[in-house]
Amino acid sequence: MFIMSQGSNLPTEKLPYIRERLQAVDDSKWPMLLSIQFKNPVIVLVLSIFLGSYGVDRFYLGDTGMGIGKLLTCGGCGIWTIIDWFLITDATKEKNFELLQRYLY
Numbered sequence: 001m002f003i004m005s006q007g008s009n010l011p012t013e014k015l016p017y018i019r020e021r022l023q024a025v026d027d028s029k030w031p032m033l034l035s036i037q038f039k040n041p042v043i044v045l046v047l048s049i050f051l052g053s054y055g056v057d058r059f060y061l062g063d064t065g066m067g068i069g070k071l072l073t074c075g076g077c078g079i080w081t082i083i084d085w086f087l088i089t090d091a092t093k094e095k096n097f098e099l100l101q102r103y104l105y
Contacts, residue, residue, distance in 0.1 A: 002022055002033065003019060003022070006038060006096075009039070009040065009041065009092075009096045010093055010096055011093045011094060011097055018097075021104050022104075025104065032103055033100075033103055033104075036099060036100065038096045038100075039060070039092050039095060039096060040092075041088075041089040041092040042089075044057055044060060044061060044091075045085070045088055045089055047060055048081070048084050048085055052070070052081040052084055052085070053070065053074050053075035053078065054070070054071055054074075054075070055067035055075070057084060058084075061092060061095050063091075070084075
């Protein structure tokens with residue numbers, strides 16, 4: 001059920017690994033796992049399209065350093081912003097995976 005509800009927020013190539021780890025999880029950890037607030041990749045993409053040159057997408061993900069860099073350079077003169085339009089959803093899924101990893105161990 002966890003993978004069905006949160007699978008779109010996690011990297012698809014890591015789903016078999018996540019399934020294995022979830023099967024080995026102790027029952028006492030499930031309430032914590034179910035309460036994790038994952039970032040939605042679609043929302044981050046929309047933020048990136050409309051406010052990416054100000055670094056709002058990176059601040060939302062928790063990448064403060066990259067957010068400040070984008071803010072000070074106006075999105076790398078627009079180049080960094082355009083590149084993020086294509087890469088931000090994968091970055092969001094990786095951040096979600098890292099968050100899940102912290103709860104699994």
